[in-house]
Amino acid sequence: MRTVEIAAERPYRVRVGAGARHELGGLLEGVERVAVLHPAVLSDRVTELVAGLDARVTPVVLPDAERAKTAEVLTSCWDALAAAGFTRSDVVVGVGGGATTDLAGFVAATMLRGIGFVTVPTTVLGMVDAAVGGKTGINLPAGKNLVGAFHEPLGVLCDLELLEGLPVEDVRAGLAEVLKCGFVADPEILRLVEEDPVDAVDVTSPRLAELVSRGIEVKAGAIAGDLREATSTGGRIGRELVNYGHTFGHALERAESYRWRHGDAVSVGMVYVAELAEVVGLQPAALRDRHREVLSALGLPTRYSGAGFEELLAGMRLDKKTRGSTLRFVALEELARPVILTGPEESDLREAHRRIG
Numbered sequence: 001m002r003t004v005e006i007a008a009e010r011p012y013r014v015r016v017g018a019g020a021r022h023e024l025g026g027l028l029e030g031v032e033r034v035a036v037l038h039p040a041v042l043s044d045r046v047t048e049l050v051a052g053l054d055a056r057v058t059p060v061v062l063p064d065a066e067r068a069k070t071a072e073v074l075t076s077c078w079d080a081l082a083a084a085g086f087t088r089s090d091v092v093v094g095v096g097g098g099a100t101t102d103l104a105g106f107v108a109a110t111m112l113r114g115i116g117f118v119t120v121p122t123t124v125l126g127m128v129d130a131a132v133g134g135k136t137g138i139n140l141p142a143g144k145n146l147v148g149a150f151h152e153p154l155g156v157l158c159d160l161e162l163l164e165g166l167p168v169e170d171v172r173a174g175l176a177e178v179l180k181c182g183f184v185a186d187p188e189i190l191r192l193v194e195e196d197p198v199d200a201v202d203v204t205s206p207r208l209a210e211l212v213s214r215g216i217e218v219k220a221g222a223i224a225g226d227l228r229e230a231t232s233t234g235g236r237i238g239r240e241l242v243n244y245g246h247t248f249g250h251a252l253e254r255a256e257s258y259r260w261r262h263g264d265a266v267s268v269g270m271v272y273v274a275e276l277a278e279v280v281g282l283q284p285a286a287l288r289d290r291h292r293e294v295l296s297a298l299g300l301p302t303r304y305s306g307a308g309f310e311e312l313l314a315g316m317r318l319d320k321k322t323r324g325s326t327l328r329f330v331a332l333e334e335l336a337r338p339v340i341l342t343g344p345e346e347s348d349l350r351e352a353h354r355r356i357g
């Protein structure tokens with residue numbers, strides 16, 4: 001079992017390894033009521049998970065995937081917790097992928113103005129990214145994650161055994177976020193995938209376990225000292241580092257009405273910003289090519305010709321890194337040398353779009 005320490009206001013631990021789920025009872029010691037939010041596909045897992053808990057458990061079944069991240073679902077969760085008599089010492093547990101833990105975290109952040117929250121991620125993406133770091137929220141039709149709060153969990157249990165049964169498409173999508181960490185900070189991640197992409201998507205392989213741990217380490221480093229994504233100053237990039245590929249990725253998700261997997265959209269988003277960085281003369285072409293090659297090796301998408309440029313540009317303007325009418329991208333000048341690319345010309349944005357089509 002590995003442990004990654006998160007240096008939050010109230011520090012917490014990410015436990016990674018087979019059997020980590022059995023530590024849930026310890027995290028909830030002395031807690032009277034627990035709401036376990038999860039998608040229907042995990043109902044049996046949740047029954048097993050809560051069997052030994054001392055607390056009174058309120059299970060709340062959420063709609064699947066992005067359909068959980070809506071204001072209607074949020075309201076129904078508030079009602080369920082109120083009906084169960086929740087108090088400030090009670091806890092919300094999110095068991096599922098990133099969509100589940102984003103919604104569960106926002107329920108915890110807002111109920112009674114903030115109660116405890118634990119994440120038990122069951123997707124690769126949840127483990128390496130969504131369940132760690134306290135970004136919680138919902139989507140609006142107008143844009144991805146437009147409403148939310150920063151609310152750190154009390155603990156994160158990444159039990160690799162819970163990945164068994166996860167569709168391979170979702171394993172790949174999660175690895176897009178891991179490759180993101182490889183490009184911005186840890187090139188060994190890229191090497192591990194390039195060496196054996198088939199082994200990388202095998203959820204029982206030591207390679208996948210290594211990739212998950214490395215992804216979490218990069219995320220922990222990015223959020224340390226910048227939990228609220230407030231400081232990318234001078235040469236230092238704070239938490240925005242792990243938003244690489246998301247400016248275009250989120251615009252794509254919005255254009256596709258959230259029917260794309262998030263990781264797939266981030267995959268295309270990384271190619272977009274790699275093209276953009278090359279168009280503006282920031283990044284060598286070989287690095288752009290490496291994006292396409294390693295993402296394709298995993299079977300991830302690298303092209304998109306759905307929505308038109310104007311619609312995607314409108315989506316990118318809603319990105320949280322945007323300041324006023326100035327778009328800001330996390331881009332690379334070299335592998336693992338990220339910079340903020342501020343206010344690129346519209347003609348360059350358009351050319352990068354043409355190149356991924």
Ligand SMILES: NC(=O)c1ccc[n+]([C@@H]2O[C@H](COP(=O)([O-])OP(=O)(O)OC[C@H]3O[C@@H](n4cnc5c(N)ncnc54)[C@H](O)[C@@H]3O)[C@@H](O)[C@H]2O)c1
Binds near residue numbers: 041098099130134262
């Ligand atoms: N808060 C953050 O920092 C952060 C970081 C990255 C992504 N996200 C968000 O996470 C979401 C994407 O997360 P995701 O890729 O995990 O998708 P997801 O939560 O939609 O899960 C993908 C699918 O896998 C199913 N599933 C989950 N665990 C399973 C298991 N063990 N076995 C079988 N099926 C299982 C789910 O029901 C769903 O259908 C997006 O909304 C994205 O915006 C948030």
Ligand SMILES: O=C(O)C(=O)C[C@@H](O)[C@H](O)[C@H](O)COP(=O)(O)O
Binds near residue numbers: 129133177229240
């Ligand atoms: O934790 C972060 O910070 C990230 O940006 C991680 C992203 O992978 C994640 O998709 C996050 O939800 C994006 O946040 P947003 O602020 O761009 O909505």
Ligand SMILES: [Zn+2]
Binds near residue numbers: 177
């Ligand atoms: Zn993401």
